[in-house]
Amino acid sequence: MTKREPLQSEAYFDELIAFKKMVIARDQTALSADPKQFARPDALAFFLFSHGRILPMAEYSRGYPVADFHASLSQVINSLEQLRALDPEGTFAMSFKSDMDDYVRALWLVSQAILLRLENSLIERLLACIGNEGQDLLFERLVAVVAPNIGRKQAKKLLYPKVYQSLYDSIDAPAEQQAALVQQFLKNWYKGMRKTAWYDSHKETDSGFFGYWCWEAAGVAHAFGIDDSSFRDMPYYPKDLADFARTPKLT
Numbered sequence: 001m002t003k004r005e006p007l008q009s010e011a012y013f014d015e016l017i018a019f020k021k022m023v024i025a026r027d028q029t030a031l032s033a034d035p036k037q038f039a040r041p042d043a044l045a046f047f048l049f050s051h052g053r054i055l056p057m058a059e060y061s062r063g064y065p066v067a068d069f070h071a072s073l074s075q076v077i078n079s080l081e082q083l084r085a086l087d088p089e090g091t092f093a094m095s096f097k098s099d100m101d102d103y104v105r106a107l108w109l110v111s112q113a114i115l116l117r118l119e120n121s122l123i124e125r126l127l128a129c130i131g132n133e134g135q136d137l138l139f140e141r142l143v144a145v146v147a148p149n150i151g152r153k154q155a156k157k158l159l160y161p162k163v164y165q166s167l168y169d170s171i172d173a174p175a176e177q178q179a180a181l182v183q184q185f186l187k188n189w190y191k192g193m194r195k196t197a198w199y200d201s202h203k204e205t206d207s208g209f210f211g212y213w214c215w216e217a218a219g220v221a222h223a224f225g226i227d228d229s230s231f232r233d234m235p236y237y238p239k240d241l242a243d244f245a246r247t248p249k250l251t
Contacts, residue, residue, distance in 0.1 A: 004240065005061035005211035007202040013062035016208065020055045024048060028079075035086065042087040049079040053105070054210045056112075061211030066244040070116050076109070077122055080129040096135040096159055100195050103159060104216075106130045107139060111219025114146050115238075115245040123147050135159060138168045138220075145223040163192035167217065171224050178226045182217055186234045189214045218242040 003010050027048055035041040056072035083092060094102040109130070113123050123146055134140065134153030143152055158164055166188075170181035190212060193199050201209040214236040221228045222245045232239040 001063040001065075003061070003063045004238075005213075007212070008061070008209055010062065012209075013058055016210070017055065017058050017062060020051050020058065024051050024055070027051075031082075042083070042091060045079070045083040045086045046092040049076070049083050052076045052079045053109070054208065057210040057213065060213065060238065060241065066116075066240055069112070069241070070118070073109075073112055073116060073118065074122060077126050077129070081125060084129050094130055094132060096132045096139070100160060101197050103136065103139075104193070104196055106132065107142075107219075108215045110139070110142050110146065111215040112241075114142065114219045114223050115215070115241045117245065120147065124150055127152070138164050138216075141168070141171055142219060142223055160192075163189070164216075167220055170220065170226060178224075179228070179230045182221060182226060182228070183231045183234065186214060186217055186231055186237060189217070189236055212236050213238045215241075218245070222246070 003013065005013070027044060031038070031041060031044055031048065038044050052072075053076045056069050056076065059072060060066070060069060087093070094106055096103040096106070109126060110123075113126060118126075127143060127147060127150065132139070134155045136157075136159045137155045138158060140152060140155040143150075158168055161168075164185070166181045167185040170178045170185070173181055190199075198210070202212070212235075215238060217231075217236075218228070218238050218241060220226065222242060228237070228239070228242055231237060232242065
C-alpha cells in the first residue's frame with residue numbers, strides 16, 4: 001500500500017483512520033440503541049456524518065485500494081440520511097449560498113459518487129439529502145449527467161465564480177481548450193479554498209488533516225469526457241480514482 005498524500009506520514013494516517021473508525025463505531029452503536037439518551041441526537045448525527053465523510057478521503061490519502069472507497073461512501077450516505085431524519089428542522093442542513101464549506105462538501109460527494117460509479121439509487125438518496133436545488137450551475141450540470149431523471153430545478157449562476165469559473169467553462173469549451181481550462185482550475189484550486197475550514201490543516205497539530213484532493217476536477221473530467229492525460233499528474237488531482245472510473249464495470 002503506497003501513500004498518496006505527501007504532506008503527512010503513513011503513521012499519521014494510520015492513527016487518524018483508526019481513530020475515525022473507533023469513534024464512528026462507538027457513537028453509531030449508542031445512537032442506534034437509544035437516540036433519546038442524548039440531549040441533541042441531531043448534533044451527534046452531524047458529528048457522525050462529519051467523521052464518516054472524512055474517513056474515505058483519509059483512506060485514499062493513505063493508499064487504500066480505490067475499490068474500498070465504495071463501501072465507505074455508501075456508509076456516508078447512510079449517515080447523511082440518519083442526520084436528516086434526526087434533524088427535521090434542518091439545523092444542520094447544507095446551505096450552498098451561506099457556507100462555502102457546505103458547497104464544496106456536496107460537490108466532493110457527488111464527484112466521488114460519479115467516479116465510483118455508484119448505483120443510481122444511492123446517488124438519488126445522496127441528492128435528496130443534499131438538497132439546494134437550482135442554487136449553482138456547476139453542481140446542477142454534474143447532477144444532470146449522473147441523475148438525469150430526478151427533475152431538479154435549473155440554476156442560473158455560479159455561486160463561487162472566482163474559484164470555479166474555469167472548471168465550469170471547461171464543460172462547454174471546444175475540445176481543444178477543455179484540458180487547459182481544467183489545468184488553470186487545478187493551479188488555482190488550493191488558494192481558492194482559503195475560506196474553507198480545512199485550508200492549511202496540514203500545518204496544525206491534531207487537525208484531522210485528510211489530504212488535499214480536488215475531487216471535483218476529476219468528477220467533471222469524467223462526467224463530460226475531458227481527456228485528463230495532460231493534467232493527471234498535477235498536484236491535488238486524484239488520478240487513481242479517475243483511472244478507476246474508466247475501468248470496465250464488473251457485472
